[in-house]
Amino acid sequence: MLYWLLYQKLYPFFHPFRIFRYVTFRTVFASLTALLITLFIGPYVISKLREFQIGQYVRDDGPQSHLKKSGTPTMGGLLIVIAILLPTLLWADPADPLIWIVVFATLAFGAVGFADDYIKVVKRRSLGLTPSAKLFGQALAAVLVASSLIVLQQFRMFSTALSVPFFKSWRPDLMLHWFDHVPHLALLAFVPFVAWVVFVLLGSSNAVNLTDGLDGLAIGCTIIAAGALTVLTYVSGHVVYADYLELQRMPLVSELTIFCGSMVGASIGFLWYNAHPAEVFMGDVGSLALGGAIGTVAICIRQELLLPFIGGIFIIEALSVILQVGSYKLRKKRIFKMAPIHHHFEQLGWAESKVIARFWIGALVFALFALTTLKLR
Template sequence: MIYHLLYPLASQIGAFNVFRYITFRSIYALLTALVLTIVFGPAMIRWLTKLKCGQYIREDGPQHQCKQGTPTMGGLLVGLAVVGSTLLWADLRNHYIWLALFVFTGFGAVGFADDYIKVVKKRNKGLSARAKFLAQLFVAGAAVTALIFEPVYSTKLSVPFFKYFVPDLGWFYLPFALVVLIGSSNGVNLTDGLDGLAIGPTVVAAATFAIFVYAAGHAGIADYLNIAHLPGVGEVTIICGALVGAGLGFLWYNAYPAQVFMGDVGSLSMGGLLGFISVLCKQELLLVLVGGVFVFETLSVILQVGYFKVTGGKRIFRMAPLHHHFEMKGVPESKIIIRFWILSILMALMALSTLKLR
């Protein structure tokens, strides 16, 4: 909106020419989302508390009963900040912006329905696993299908560290991309078990993909780095910036000890968006590295459940997801959170290094 109001005036007022730059608008999208979350955070927390949207705490895990009743569904705050900031600073003629917002709000709607049933209707199980999966599949399927039908979009797969190995998946790319989006969404959801644990790596991943998507949208940089170029996709950098800002603002209230939790409305929407951006910039496989913390958490659950069934009741970890395993071993919550943040930063740097290691 700001872009459309001020940039056309650049011919009369030279200073407004700055709005043409994606980097400038991404920075201000970040700052706008940050301010929105910090300013409206207290009101959102009071509203959620008034609605009695308190978090349910399981009694069969680490002792977090002191957190019982802490308002959840704080992901609504992140969602409003990301969408609002993006609409203010992005070029709304760019259809990649609308596709990304569709994925973000679509996955957020699934999470909202699940949270609403659990914390407002007081049915602790929320949406059934089948209903949640089918809803996620619909949103992801619609977005990826629209993307595949883009004449300039390629179904080739970029493989890190290999310069010339770029296999074309053809129509197999559709199910592959669906796995990326749904897996990323649920990976963030599984990680959201401690104060600030999920939002920290999400911010790191969003900042990392801001670099990737900007490079993919810039013909010169993409050619120099030998990565896939998609004209116009660089505008999505603004959504990445907004997510970084909203995430940092949410962390202001979600840091230990948390005043609010994000709920499924936050974790599913942010995870789905990260997965979709990785598909947009053709760095789907690097999502495994950029979102390494989410991958470890998800794998710990898969391994735990599989091993439990195969061995008739034995466990690999004391409890899954992985962060609960360390809690059960006596590692303080704040130490687990900070160490996971450090790991996410290191893995993001490793992912960025692959741009030159080809």
């Protein structure tokens, strides 16, 4: 709430505080705050996880080099969530409703992941929540996010029109407007939008979750994806840049730049402890929260169709699992030696550190391509 205190309340009495009105300034401070929170409280959180014996269960059918990771503290995603949300609440404008929507999405998906991790730890097995229970929790969170955005749409604070990469003016609306003239069926107009939000959020959260299998892999890709989203939220909320790039201009999304900056800072800080060899794993509480946050930000700025590029490695990891399962069910044959695909490369003999570094490079290439689409229209 520092923005409210320093700018809205104290600025009239001390004019140098006007600097706090600038989103860029507050984004930098939010990122630094998130980084410092992670670095300073990280050792305490890790020691407490060890004290409570919250250790990772490692599958014995995977790469044998991973067996030595058994017992490494997990649920470190709690640290990430704290380090994202505290700076966001400190530096963002609390009057912006989109801030509260992404905060809710992060907490809601993190809660599903927390429940999954908790069951794994208590039961001492790698299954956690049943797939149906896990998907139901994620879908419920997604429906609530969609409902909140629909309320904003009714007040003309949000648009259900979708931005399409490479096209300037083609923006298909996900709302069925012909239901507007039938009052008792008006809610059906939003069914495509709600279904779309559920699809995007389930896809993004589970894609990050599947990527979290090697030390630093998922969090490194998250840093790159969050960095790209920081740029996209800033230009989408900036009147000059949005007009120049012919984007949908949405003033409210400007404050989401601060949330994305916090996500970058928190992820860099967590990588300090999660880099190979990892001192702590994020667990589902971290991967689902990050995936939900990334997907929600993309929805708020209407750039969902860029997600396959913003999080290209996440998508490849998810597709590798889908293809592997589908191939085995249909043909009783596997496409990869092991899925997700990062394990396939390990089975080919690649060192874990080499897989991680090369996947980071791929994530960076995808993210840079996503940003080039802003101009290629």
